[in-house]
Amino acid sequence: MPSKERHEWREDTEEGTRIYKAVFFAKEWRFASALKGSRTNRPDWEDIDEVSEALWEQLRDVLFRKYQRKRCSYRLLESVDKKLGRDTPK
Numbered sequence: 001m002p003s004k005e006r007h008e009w010r011e012d013t014e015e016g017t018r019i020y021k022a023v024f025f026a027k028e029w030r031f032a033s034a035l036k037g038s039r040t041n042r043p044d045w046e047d048i049d050e051v052s053e054a055l056w057e058q059l060r061d062v063l064f065r066k067y068q069r070k071r072c073s074y075r076l077l078e079s080v081d082k083k084l085g086r087d088t089p090k
Contacts (some may be wrong), residue, residue: 004074009062010036019043022059024076029083031055038063 005024010017017036022029030053034043048055060080066072081087 005072007059007062007066007072009058011058020055020058021045024079027079029059029079031059053084058082060084 008021020033032045034045039086046054
């Protein structure tokens with residue numbers, strides 16, 4: 001059974017704090033975002049169909065920091081670098 005990896009990060013915007021999540025499942029990334037501080041405790045997640053290069057860069061930064069702490073695998077970094085058109089250093 002394929003494993004499911006979920007990674008989240010936050011970004012402060014004029015609207016408030018926006019939460020992003022990226023889920024890696026079946027060799028595919030899916031992105032969603034939500035605005036923190038809604039009236040309910042559970043944010044309303046909105047899928048992101050067209051992922052910008054800036055979001056890919058943010059995800060790569062999150063993964064690289066986790067990789068340095070041995071909290072994610074190198075293959076995830078490779079998959080994001082492939083989307084960004086980069087060669088991952090070995």
